[in-house]
Amino acid sequence: MKIKLCQGGLLVILSLSAAVSLSAARPSASDFDAANQACAVQKYDEAIRLYEHLLQNGSLSASVYYNLGNAYYLHGExxxxxxxxxxxxxxxxxxxxxxxxxxxxxxAQGLPEPAVAWWQRPLLVFGRDTWAWLGGAALLLAMLAVFLRGAWLNFGDAEKCPHRWFHGAVTVSGLALALSIGGALAQGERADRQVVMTNDAPLKVSPFADAGDLASLREGELVKPLKRHNDFVFVKNTAGQKGWVAREKLAPVVL
Amino acid sequence: MMNPWQKKIAPLTLALLAPALAALTARAESGVQAVLSQDSVSLGGSATLQVTVRGNSLGEQLAVPQVDGLQFEQAGVARSSNLSASFGGGAGGSMTRENIVQVSFRVVPQREGAFTIPPFKCEIDGKTFATQPLTLKALKVTGVTSSGGLSAAPAASTSLPAAEKNDAVFSRLTGVPEKMYAGQVVAATMQLFVNRAANLSIKLNGAPTLQGGDAFAVAAKSGNIAQREETVNGVPYTVAYLTLTLTALKDGDFELSAQWPLMVVTVKDQPAPGVPESFLNNPFFRGMFRQQVEEPLALGGDKQAVKILPLPADGQPASYGGAIGEFTVSVAAEPAEVRVGDPLTLRMEVRGSGNFDRVGAPVFNGSDGWKTYPASARFDAADTLGLEGAKVFSQALIPQNDQIKTLPAVEFSYFDPLTVKYVTLQPKLPPVAVLPAEPNAAMVRHAAPDAASPDHGPATKNPPLAPLRLEEGTVRADLRPVTRAAWFWAANSGSLLLGLAGFFLLRRYRQTLDADYQSRQRTDRNVALALQALDSALANEDSAAFAEAASRALRERLAGVWGLRAESITTADVRHRLDADGEPALALFEAADAVTYAGRRLSRDEMFNFKQRVVAQLNQLGAAS
Incomplete structure (x- = not known):
């Protein structure tokens, strides 16, 4: 019985791993190399075009985004x-x-650094997906421990049930799950931010084009969207100022 | 002399018989009186004339006088009577009755001028009474525009005579100086005065406008037209007003005038379209169905002369950016201690009154050693027009070396229109300490190329950047987090289902444990009851009851062990189920049967000894279970 349960648990884990590997697409190394080459000879327009082409074709990676960021910066955007x-x-x-x-x-641009609370710093070590995977695994381990203990007591020799092991597994998994939820929330807040795409984007009092300006946002500044109204987004910038910005002047980190 | 009963009944009787006694009454205060609601009225308006007739016996109907240029419309008639009685002395008392008739007329002037209403005549108690003649002045409805007070000289052809200037409707434009400078902003107020006594019915047909060519930018910041009551030279007025800002755009001589698109509503003595003529004969319907005519009322003949001057070129400081008004400047820096290469925010606050839309950030008077960036601005208005308040500029500065001892000097200049001079402010700078830079990150090992390529972007001086990555790394098809995927939550739901199954199994196991426990409790309880009976029988030296209780105690214990009912266990079962270790229990059963069925009697010592053996056997069986 115990062997069958262990086999079932392994099957679930393997299925999740397979789903992860299936979600990844094949990289196109030649396009990436060509983009890097263009960037190296300062043909930033060409480099940007090639990097964007990679992204549009579903080859999303940290390297592509990073190199694209470099190309844009050197191009003055x-x-x-x-x-x-x-x-x-x-x-x-x-x-x-x-x-x-x-x-x-x-x-170089005099842009403010987004503030990160002290308790968020350790949680930003892993990405949101890593925390999600860790949380999923912790949940699976905790639930598996509960199931195995119940099965052992009902169908096995209850006198020989290793209660301490099961309790330990549930406790550790519970802590890992709580940590994962905190990490996912902290990373989620970072991912939900939006980038100001034009210089002197007006921060308005109300969500109308002719509303008065509270302040102006600088290109590259990060803002946190709080709510939306038609073509305007109510945001909070790193200085804590809140106001409405035209949606066209912002770009979300995650679509 | 009246007795008490007569004194009580007399008032009631008098009240009931008043009409009949009217003829017997003594004399009343007779007369006629006429009162006008106002001395003057504007054309299109009306005054109310009330004629009161008092007397015992009123004669023929009141004669209405005819006045050229005035129309009298009877608005209503009210009749009442007072009856008073006096009881005194031996004369037997007297009664007085007074009839009162009040007739209201609406007096509508047909033309401008002063009119005398002749006396109203009426016959009362056989005598003829007459009112005093009354005077009513009818004013032509028009207006003037004056910039100063009401005593300003009338101008142009549309002005009224000075004596009548304030009586009907007029407008004012206040707050506009005679001399302005290009770029200067002032708050002006357009006011419309309507004499409350004129009884005018006026409609505003659209928004008021300020006519002044294209020399001014006009903005009504306060929005809606407000209203207040005001007394001017003892005359009560209702004043409608609108506050706005005027920005002088170009130099030259200009004239300003306020335009109020007004409509005067006049009630004609003819039926409204579609209403029969006969309706006007009925006093009740007369007021409801008369025709109302709206006619435009032209106002604003006068004009306010304004001279707009160019800003003086002489003495204009290099730091002047267009601010006109009166300002103060303060500067703060954060943090007070900064490392080379780290940004510092300079907060410069320009506070005061003036054209804040033209107020720019204070300029640096030499910023050697500091890298500066464009300032962002925020304006906090202190009034609704935005002419007073504070404009706060936040500017990022980065020290380039640690030899810097102070912040770069800042300077702000404005033009003061009152003193006609430029003023330059050099605010006190807060102290700042510049520390050496921290060692740079090891990752920054690649300097970006200079901006020389044809397709290179704007010529910004970029800092050293970490190099490009040559490996594409782990590739994924979507930036969206895994938490947004349905399969992720399906997998976690599978984990939760597994846990739920585990909880179900644990609960089931605990329920099984609970059944055994309850069975043991029941057995212990029954055994205890049997032992109590055993003790009782021992005390009474009742052998039969003793044997029965001992047998029952043993059967209850065995029933708990074997999962059977105690009543169903026989000596044969005991012999059959118990092995060699059960011999003592079997012996006890057989001894008890001998007492029960063979009638053997036990001595007290035997019973005591028997009980000891039973208790020992019960403990042994209990431990085994």
């Missing part, structure tokens, strides 16, 4: 550069080169 870096960080939260270039861009 700060907003699109920040967007590329942010998307790269979404896929590889610990990518040091992406973080360094994004910091250099912000420093």
């Amino acid at each position: 700060v907003g699109k550069a920040v967007l590329g870096y942010q998307r790269a960080l979404l896929l590889e939260p610990n990518a040091a080169d992406v973080a360094a270039n994004l910091a250099a861009l912000r420093q």
